[in-house]
Amino acid sequence: MRRYDFATVDVFTDRRFGGNPLAVFPDARGLTDAEMQALAAEFNLSETTFVLPPENPANTARVRIFNRTAEMPFAGHPNVGTGWVLADRAVDGVLRFEEIAGLVEVRIGRDAAGAVTDSVIAAPQPLTLGPEMDAALLAGCVGLAPGDVLATAHRPVMASVGNSFVIAEVAPEALSRAAPDLAKFRDAAAVFTAPSVTVRRLPIYLHADAGPGQRRARMFSPLSGTIEDAATGSAATPLAALLLSLGDAAEGRWDITQGVEMGRPSLLRTTARRGADGIRATVGGRCVPVLQGTALV
Template sequence: MARYDFVTLDVFTDTRFGGNPLAVFPDARGMTDAQMQSLASEFNLSETTFVLPPEDPANTARVRIFNRTAEMPFAGHPNVGTGWAVAGWAENGMLRFEEIAGLVEVRVVRDEEGELQQTIIAAPQPLTLGAEMDPGLLAGCVGLDAADILTTTHRPMVASVGNSFLIAEVAPEALSRAVPDLERFRAAAASFTALGPNRLPIYLHADAGPGQRRARMFSPLSGTIEDAATGSAATPLVALLLSLTDAEEGRWDITQGVEMGRPSLLRAAAWRAPSGIRASVGGRCVPVLEGVATV
């Protein structure tokens, strides 16, 4: 059997056992796809990452991201956490990760003493918008009433900057009442197929004041009943919010994971670029465990 070192980190938090946990294998050379998937399932976290040499030597690494059931093209907290785990590899404060969705740039921020402060990732693709979902259908999936789904700012719709989510605004007082209904998710995914077969990650957000949002993400069909921090949903959210204004850029602090007892803070930004509206998200991480896995 081969032995592989791993670390775990709590991402988007400065508090141990807060944020979103992540497992990182900093050197996954020699692992098969099946072994990576089995390890991700064994860890039973929302994602696990596997770091490999880059195909282009100008980049830092190739990073593969697996959830409990499948490989992902891009995800937020896995990149922020992996960037933190291999921050020592940065050149001029930058890491460049090759992923299915494209190249992900990670900025490593240190203070004057060289202490790591945060890692900030730029999503690999500009904002794209897709199909809209009926508010009543969405409300049933998350145990809310259709009246709880707000449509004044935007209707529930698919949005992506590398990983697609169904994004919906809800009344602030309704956010904490949301409870995923697995059977409703299955039924909705059968009729709403814009996100792919049997896939329906729903990202709810609510106004929490100027430049502030609260959010929750449910993806029970992929094994994540609720996610404590979802950077790849926060980024299309802020890109979508910017697209609804005439501003050139915007910044939002997004709180997630509160209802799970794992509060997370995601600092997200969006800006207009020649390629479209781009977005980034960053935060702090706390290392938790180190170990060795045999496969």
């Protein structure tokens, strides 16, 4: 058998057993696609990452991200956590990861003693918007009434900065009542048409106003094996970009709390800014090391 070292970290938290857990294989050379997928399924986390040499030597690494059932083009907490694990590879505090969705830049913060304080990623693509989803159809998927879905600022809409989600605002008092209905997710996925394979698995990201510069969020993706996610950076980034697009400001910042209902509170710090190619977004936070081990393949 071959031996592959791995580490796990809790992402978007400053305490063990909070945030979103992630497994990282810092040297995945020699693993096949099928083996990576099998290992991700075995860990049974929302995502597992596999680090390979970059195709372009100017970059740090090629990073492949697998959820329980499929490879992903980009994801938030896997990049933040992988950046934390690979922080010693940073050059001038920067890592560059080659991914299916494009190049992901990771900035590593350190304190005066040199300890890592945070990991901040720039999403690989500007904001794009896709089809809108009927509010009643969405509400049924998450166990809410159609009236709980708010359309004052925006209607439920597919949004992406590298990974697609249906993003919907709900009333603050409704967010904690949301509960995914697997059968209704399956029914909705059959009628909600979108070009993205990811969206055909229908990940739904709910957010609610929590005060100036503050949002609460929950993410459900039962068709990909994640009943609920504790922290979803690749949904928080298009949310930040979408919120900025609704006004005239050049840039904005939002702190997003997620995972509270799961008992794994997470804090995602997002920014969005207007640029020449559209609205770009970042997300960052802290991580806590949890496990180190070796997988036998």
